[in-house]
Amino acid sequence: MAFSEFRPLDENSLIEYIKATPSLSSKIGHNYDGLKIKEVGDGNLNFVYIIVGPSGSFVIKQALPYMRCIGESWPMTKERAYFEAVALKQHGGLCPEHVPEVYHFDRTMSLIGMRYLEPPHIILRKGLIAGIEYPLLAEHMSEYMAKTIFCTSLLYRSTTEHKRAVVEFCGNVELCRLTEQVVFSDPYKVSEYNHWTSPYLDRDAETIREDYLLKIEVAELKSKFCERAQALIHGYLHTSSVMVTPDSTQVIDPEFAFYGPMGFDIGAFIGNLILAFFAQDGHAGQGNDRKNLFHQKFTALWDEHKNGSGEAYLPAIYNNPELQKLIQEKYMKELLHDTLGFGAAKMIRRIVGVAHVEDFESIKEANIRADCERRALELGKTLLKRRREFVSIGEVISAMKHIQS
């Protein structure tokens, strides 16, 4: 450890820190001539430095005890860096192809040293806004989600391992509470943080606050989010938590990670793809077959490990092909419904809640933006209220097209 107590780094103290940290200095061959340092944290929360030297590179991410985008008036535990580091290591162990390697973690400094995702890696959301197609994205993201979610669930683990892991991530409650507020609560009540494309969506926002059925359904999802420790989820898997090139897909920023419902991750990702679709007038074909791939990969892992140490379905009771098929169908159907519910909640909150998405925000004309947002809102409300009537992602895509036309 380079420093004995927490202090926010700047570019000068950063060099000092790297020199005192062998796991970092070795990455640049202990060579400080021609070292380039650039602060690039464009997210809402943290400081991110890219360090590039002639013989290597890495990234330093430091969490400060408040939200970067708002300042010291919105405190936020810097312990989130600890949960991010643990999640990166655990998910990285399960799916190293799609999670950047962690070189160094310093809990005192709330600091992670990790792989620099070099150009042409860009944030997926920006690629989608630019209309770039990523033919491998569905393959990669379904691989990432299936592996990380399956292998941290009771389909793969004993209940002893599971409860031990749950305990560790219960400590990340402060970030869970932020999600509870901005996803499940604020959009459904009057809140100083809410905003929307006004005046065009004033009535739409009001309608959401008056929709009993919507509020009843979102309460059920919130209960699941708070109570159901199903798997170690990323917790914030939107299209800005993914960096891509045409060949590479890397999932970053799991500081919201905890043991929660699987559908929250899948829903976050799909919900953000649907937002991209409505922002682009049909540009985002990306989403179309994603769930089928996830379904295939997840059930393939299940088949592969059905006689393993997972304790949800003991082989002595369920190891019969017909019964196994019925069990999987039921499990996957419920996971689809959770996914659609959580995905819908994420869509709604991005239109009438505190944090919006660049997909829509980059549409300059407010009336055009409002039309796109209203369509997404309409689908979100339908999915949240009637998610149990959907049996496939194909039906969701039909509903998207129906609203779009």
Place this chain on the structure above:
Amino acid sequence: MAFSEFRPLDENSLIEYIKATPSLSSKIGHNYDGLKIKEVGDGNLNFVYIIVGPSGSFVIKQALPYMRCIGESWPMTKERAYFEAVALKQHGGLCPEHVPEVYHFDRTMSLIGMRYLEPPHIILRKGLIAGIEYPLLAEHMSEYMAKTIFCTSLLYRSTTEHKRAVVEFCGNVELCRLTEQVVFSDPYKVSEYNHWTSPYLDRDAETIREDYLLKIEVAELKSKFCERAQALIHGYLHTSSVMVTPDSTQVIDPEFAFYGPMGFDIGAFIGNLILAFFAQDGHAGQGNDRKNLFHQKFTALWDEHKNGSGEAYLPAIYNNPELQKLIQEKYMKELLHDTLGFGAAKMIRRIVGVAHVEDFESIKEANIRADCERRALELGKTLLKRRREFVSIGEVISAMKHIQS
């Protein structure tokens, strides 16, 4: 602390221990003349001593690192005494009328000193077998369940408090695993521990192992048991965990306590009352209006605290009488279905699993016993598979009477 390391007590070392422990010796006025000590542990797990002197009394319960009824060949953590003591104190704080007071806890010795439930207190199961009616039982048990369950849920608590509490009880995983095995697994597969009234029920036991729908439904309940941290439940709330007189109802033995689904406790209690009914040819009118009382008390607590610190349904979103009513109806309906599912699983496991109930075991003629058990099994299977079709306890009672007739 009287001893610096764990040792099983006997009647001699017990006196030594009491003398060295002011919180216990004060209970008998430090008076050892005429002290009566009696070992009465008739349960499966622990040693229980009653200490009665001229000026006072108490009970000492000590957990040994194995199951008492089987011996050292079935190890079981003595840390269960810690979880029992914490649960007794927390539930006792919420409902002191129906939980015996803890005077002393010694974690090293896995030893609890607590109120002696003096005669005429008897185990409820024995009272029910003897055909005694307890007119206050429904009132008392619904009070106990409503208060302990409501006040440890997100209807009453913040998510911060909730996750902190969940963490503590995740440590009780070994006892949770015992439940997973004997309630949700063994009865549905061939297991050396299973037994039943043979040969009469041989075909019935086999039918259970071949019933796909039953096995699919019990897997869903097991997932809920393992994943859903809804409230601090007793974890073993059968009729042998309740001591009664006509005026007093005391819930004991919460060593299986953890954060799990509310319906597991209510179901355990109701399931055991239904077993008593089938063992008694209609003797147990006790159960008839219990759920209505629980429903009333639980929703009354909810109404009282709807503007409190509970975070499941924020007042700013849900504080509208009509919406509040809809939310409660949905919540209580789901709780009823969980209750019936878990209750059914508890009934089934008591007939074809490892541990049976005295209600049936005390029926000497095997063919008569088998007839009673088969009726209970039939109801258990119906409830487990079709629980979502029931809208009230009244309908369950009709189903009981229909099977009985």
